[in-house]
Amino acid sequence: MKFILTYILITLWLVFPVSAQQLFCFNEDAQDIEKGILEYNEEFVMSGVTTAGTPITIYKGKDTFTILFFTPDEKICTGVNHTGTIIPKLKLNNGKGT
Secondary structure: OHHHHHHHHHHHHHHOOHHHHOEEEEOOOOHHHHHHHHHOOOEEEEEEEOOOOOEEEEEEOOOEEEEEEEOOOOOEEEEOOOEEEOOOOOOOOOOOOO
């Protein structure tokens, strides 16, 4: 029994890494997300749909950004991998920038 439980836990850990589990989802009245966006003076940049079919919205402040995505069950989500600090343009190997 312990072997089966260990196997299941390891499999779930490999399929769903810790970083993917650090999401914060809210119902459509996502006042906490809006508060954070307003706190950093972030403004709407764009909305789109990923190649996987997930609707997203991007907000940008002077030094910060937030990416929101919308689940099929009408929740608005973000997480530690969807918010952060804006850095200068990264360079491609060809030296021309991104």
